[in-house]
Amino acid sequence: MNPALLFDVALAALAVVAALSAVAGRDLFASVAFYIVYGILIALAWMRLGAVDVALAEAAIGAGLTGVLLIGAWSQLHRKGATETPPGPSSAARLLAAGASASVAVLVAVIFVGLPADGAGLAPAVRENVAESGVSNPVTAVLLNFRAYDTLMETIVLAVALAAVWSLTRDELWGGIPGLRQHARDGGVLATFGRLLPPLGLLVGVYLVWAGSSMPGGAFQAATVLAAVWLLLVMSGAMDEPAIGSTAIRLTIVAGPALFLAYGTGGAFLGTFLGFPADVAGMLIVAIEYVLTVSIAATLALLVAGVPRRQE
Amino acid sequence: MNVADWLSALSILVGVAFFIAGTAGLLRFPDVHSRLHALTKADNLGLGFISLGVAIRMAEPWSIAKILVVWMLTVLAAATVAQLIARAALGTAPEEAGADDHR
Amino acid sequence: MDEFLYLACIGLLGTVAASLVRVHLGPNRADRMMGAQLIGTGGVAIALVLAGAARDASMIDVALVLALLASFAAVAFVKATSADGAGDPEEDG
Numbered sequence: 001m002n003p004a005l006l007f008d009v010a011l012a013a014l015a016v017v018a019a020l021s022a023v024a025g026r027d028l029f030a031s032v033a034f035y036i037v038y039g040i041l042i043a044l045a046w047m048r049l050g051a052v053d054v055a056l057a058e059a060a061i062g063a064g065l066t067g068v069l070l071i072g073a074w075s076q077l078h079r080k081g082a083t084e085t086p087p088g089p090s091s092a093a094r095l096l097a098a099g100a101s102a103s104v105a106v107l108v109a110v111i112f113v114g115l116p117a118d119g120a121g122l123a124p125a126v127r128e129n130v131a132e133s134g135v136s137n138p139v140t141a142v143l144l145n146f147r148a149y150d151t152l153m154e155t156i157v158l159a160v161a162l163a164a165v166w167s168l169t170r171d172e173l174w175g176g177i178p179g180l181r182q183h184a185r186d187g188g189v190l191a192t193f194g195r196l197l198p199p200l201g202l203l204v205g206v207y208l209v210w211a212g213s214s215m216p217g218g219a220f221q222a223a224t225v226l227a228a229v230w231l232l233l234v235m236s237g238a239m240d241e242p243a244i245g246s247t248a249i250r251l252t253i254v255a256g257p258a259l260f261l262a263y264g265t266g267g268a269f270l271g272t273f274l275g276f277p278a279d280v281a282g283m284l285i286v287a288i289e290y291v292l293t294v295s296i297a298a299t300l301a302l303l304v305a306g307v308p309r310r311q312e
Numbered sequence: 313m314n315v316a317d318w319l320s321a322l323s324i325l326v327g328v329a330f331f332i333a334g335t336a337g338l339l340r341f342p343d344v345h346s347r348l349h350a351l352t353k354a355d356n357l358g359l360g361f362i363s364l365g366v367a368i369r370m371a372e373p374w375s376i377a378k379i380l381v382v383w384m385l386t387v388l389a390a391a392t393v394a395q396l397i398a399r400a401a402l403g404t405a406p407e408e409a410g411a412d413d414h415r
Numbered sequence: 416m417d418e419f420l421y422l423a424c425i426g427l428l429g430t431v432a433a434s435l436v437r438v439h440l441g442p443n444r445a446d447r448m449m450g451a452q453l454i455g456t457g458g459v460a461i462a463l464v465l466a467g468a469a470r471d472a473s474m475i476d477v478a479l480v481l482a483l484l485a486s487f488a489a490v491a492f493v494k495a496t497s498a499d500g501a502g503d504p505e506e507d508g
Contacts, residue, residue, distance in 0.1 A: 003421035004468075010428050014435070021439060033438045033447045036488050040458035040481065041431075047465050047477055055477045063455065064484030068491040075495030182494070184503035189399075190490070191503070193392040197483070200385065204483055208476065215473045221480070228484050235494055237503075317416050324419075324464065328426045331457060335430040338437050338453055344445050347437075351449050354430075355456045362460045366467035375472045379463065382475065382482045386459060389486035393452055396493040399504035401445040 008048055015041040028077070032070045039063040053139040053218065056208065060224035068231055069304045135213040135285055152264060155257045155292060158299045162253065166244055169307045175245025176308035184237040194236020201229035209293045213282075219289045223296035230301040241305050249298065256295025260288055320368040327361030330354055344401045348394055355390035359383060420468040424461050431457045448492050455485030 018041055022034035039062025046055035088094070123138075130141045169176070184190040205226040212218030233239040242249045263284055313321075330353060337350020363383040367376045431454050438450035459482045466474035493504050 003418045003425065007421045007424045007428065010425060014428060014432055017432075017435065021435070025439075027441075029444050030438065030441065030447055033451045034435075036451050037431075037435065037438065037454045040454060040485075043477060043481065044458060044461055044465070047462060047474055052471070052473050052477060055474075056480055059477050059480040060484060063458070063481060064487055067488030071488055071491040071495055075491075075500050078495070079500055180499070180501035182501045183506070185505040188503060188505040189392055189395045190493070190505065193388070193486075193490070196388060197385075200381070201483055204479055208480075211473070211476070225480060225483065228487055232487060232490065235490055313416060320467075321416065321419055324423050324467075327460065328423050331427055331430045331460065335433045335453065338449065339433055344443055344449075347446065347449060351453050354453060359456055359460050359463075362463055366463045369467045370470065370472065370475075372472065375475055378472070378475045378479060382459060382463065382478045385479075385482040386456060386485075389482070390452075390456070393486050393489040396504055397445050397448060397452075397489060400493045400496050401443065402504075 011041060011045055011048065015045060029074055032067070032074055035070060036063060036067040039066060053137075053221070056221040057224070060221055060228070064228050065224055065231075065300065065304060068228070072304070072306075135282055137213055137215055137218075140212050140218050140285070140289070148260075148264070152257070152260050155260060155296065158296060158303075159253055159257055162299050162303055165303060165307060169244075173308045173311060175243055176311045177243050178241045178302065178305035178308050179234070180309065181240065182235050182237050184235075190236050191238070194232055194238045198229045198233055198238075201225060201232070205229065205293070205297075209289060212289060213286055219292040219296060223293045224300060226293065226297035227300035227304070230297065231304060234305070241302070244302070244308055249302075252298045253295055253302070256288075256292035259291050263288055316368055316371070320365045323361045323365030323368065325365075327358045327363075327365060330358030330361060334358060345398060348398055348401075352390055352394045355394075356387050359386050417468055420464050424464050424468075427457050427461050427464070431461075444492070444496070448489055452485070452489055455481065459485065 015038060018034050018038040022031045022038055025031045025034060039058060042062055043055045043059040046052070046058055089097075126138050126142060130136065130138050135141050184194065205222045207222075208225060209219055209222035212222070230239075234241055244250075334350050334352075334354025337353070338347050341347045341350055360383055363379050367379045370376060370379070434450045434453045434457065436450075438447045438454075441447050459478050462474065462478035462481060466472070466478065494501065497504055497506070
């Protein structure tokens with residue numbers, strides 16, 4: 001067996017082990033740790049599949065942001081003494097869930113096996129038309145031009161998800177600040193880390209969105225990195241979360257989707273919703289990509305921060 | 313293979329060896345703090361040699377600069393995390409904050 | 416050379432598998448977190464070697480993102496285990 005294939009098989013096997021351990025483990029914290037590991041392995045798997053864009057997103061979300069979110073959730077449960085494994089569902093419910101999951105797996109397998117043998121899919125069509133999209137990274141061309149309505153709806157879904165989280169706020173805390181006030185020892189290791197890393201993280205985030213128009217990278221990957229930097233600033237006590245009643249923060253969240261929607265509507269006046277001629281599309285796509293990055297970063301960071309828990 | 317290839321391969325091999333040593337320590341050492349000691353060796357030296365090996369192979373300034381940032385980030389993070397985890401594990405008996413809930 | 420690089424990746428994957436054992440065994444949460452942390456560094460190493468094998472500079476960016484964010488879970492962990500859940504282990508000692 002050649003080493004590359006052997007590596008792929010070993011990587012796939014380890015990813016399955018990590019996934020099973022995360023789902024089947026009895027200790028909640030161990031499950032969180034296994035889930036973080038699973039994200040790292042899946043990012044590597046995407047690299048091996050040649051999908052560097054997806055690998056970047058998985059590395060940022062799966063291995064980075066989700067870990068912070070899940071450990072925060074574990075911490076709150078732990079403090080409420082709710083980490084004991086609750087009584088499991090009945091065996092009928094388990095059987096039903098297992099049956100449903102197995103059917104989905106079989107369905108995916110059948111579809112996968114049934115794919116045309118050449119495996120080209122829509123790639124040739126994208127390659128032929130990428131020149132007309134205004135950008136040279138085919139993935140960005142698909143996300144922000146050919147299938148722009150998907151991306152538009154995704155950004156709106158994120159904003160709606162945040163509204164849903166905020167709607168769980170208790171009345172007297174409405175407009176308040178999410179999470180506990182974080183603090184760290186002045187000049188200590190954590191406080192220093194929270195001052196050293198963010199500039200580098202900011203650089204990486206800006207680099208990723210800049211790279212996105214011609215190489216793997218883009219708004220979602222960059223936004224996740226920026227959201228993580230935001231969370232680190234908060235965790236190290238360098239900055240507090242904004243109040244959710246703040247007009248500035250609300251404008252930041254809707255700016256990206258709003259600009260995108262305005263662009264789509266502008267296209268509608270020229271003929272097609274979200275359709276633009278190549279000569280203006282490139283510049284507009286890049287502008288939208290940058291604004292989206294800021295909006296998505298703020299939305300993701302506030303989604304992790306959760307519901308307001310204090311007024312001051 | 314030319315000289316650069318040999319150097320690159322050797323450096324990566326040494327890096328992998330440090331990773332294996334660090335992991336052996338993580339598995340075999342008896343307590344949290346000595347395991348932490350093993351961990352930081354893999355982080356700093358193992359990744360350092362692997363970065364060097366890959367940098368030699370890429371042989372292109374922009375890639376080498378990015379690899380350097382990767383290594384610096386890892387060293388910074390490893391030092392910070394080691395210090396913080398050591399503090400967090402200090403003075404907490406295994407059956408207190410550090411231990412599992414259902415043990 | 417390519418074959419050697421993939422063999423090196425398999426070696427690194429072996430250390431990932433071994434660290435998974437530490438994540439599973441614990442016994443302390445700090446041990447589980449260290450296991451995950453070492454797998455994070457191993458992931459950075461594998462991503463770098465894969466980039467070298469493919470001679471693809473954009474693959475280094477995956478290593479860059481992993482290296483930047485790999486420590487965040489550990490930071491969240493030490494915050495979660497501090498006295499009030501929002502502090503710093505250096506304040507408590």
